[in-house]
Amino acid sequence: MTWTAPTEWTVQGERPMRVATYSIPAAKGDLEGGELAVFYFGEGKGGTVEANVKRWVSQFQKADGSPAEKEAKTKQEKLAGFPVTTVDVKGTYTGGGPMMGPSTPKPGFRLIGAIVEGPGGAVFFKLTGPDRTVTGAEKTFRKMLEGMKKK
Template identity: 40%
Template sequence: GWQTQNPSSSMRKAQFGIKGKDGKSAEVVFFHFGPEGGGGVAANVKRWLSQFKEPADQLKARTVNETVNGTKVTYVTAEGTFMKGPPFGGNKVPVPNSGLLGAIIEGKQGSVFIKATGPKTIVQSAEKDMKALIAKALEK
């Protein structure tokens, strides 16, 4: 399951860890910057994919647009060598066999960005739970 963690920066609204059977873990982070904040869907998808070492066309990246109870949600998945580190500069550490599962929920009070990164098997296993969480949050 998802374990609540203290957000590691003030930009993060919520943060969770998902432990795998092998003791490794993935991180799930929620961001919300208010109306008009955080940039558009395409800019965020591009930025997320650029956090991998490989070019975007080598990441098995997939973007799926859905509507959940009248709200647009964009899901993004990718796998490759994630460059872990601070978002704006600083030293990055290559982490092979990583996965990305992202969701951008285009809400009336601004978009909510959910991003899971970590070992690809753990990240892939979180997709069903993430979609269920989003569906529950967007119930009318």
């Protein structure tokens, strides 16, 4: 599968387990930008769609420290001819360990993700950052997903 990242996003260097990482510029008023991490593990690898959605959502808490699971939105649809599951969750981003998220909790964050079931296995797109920055990148992210092509 191929896609074209927006020109305003900066490609980062190679990272473990990732096929690509992009920096998203901070929205006005945000102290940091966002990040889109793209993972591909191979056909039949990387866990089920449901397990990944659950793991991503579990990386967020509401302001009172309770799980953000009830507020998370998921949706199944077809984009560019591929089955896609999207997830959207906001709150305090706690991450999922040293390679999966921040070392200190980050309040006011948002994750929009997409798990694309491609012909050679699932590709995982995980965009995280301050809520305003992620909201500002949402349409561009969607456009990128709609432009995916089979290799």
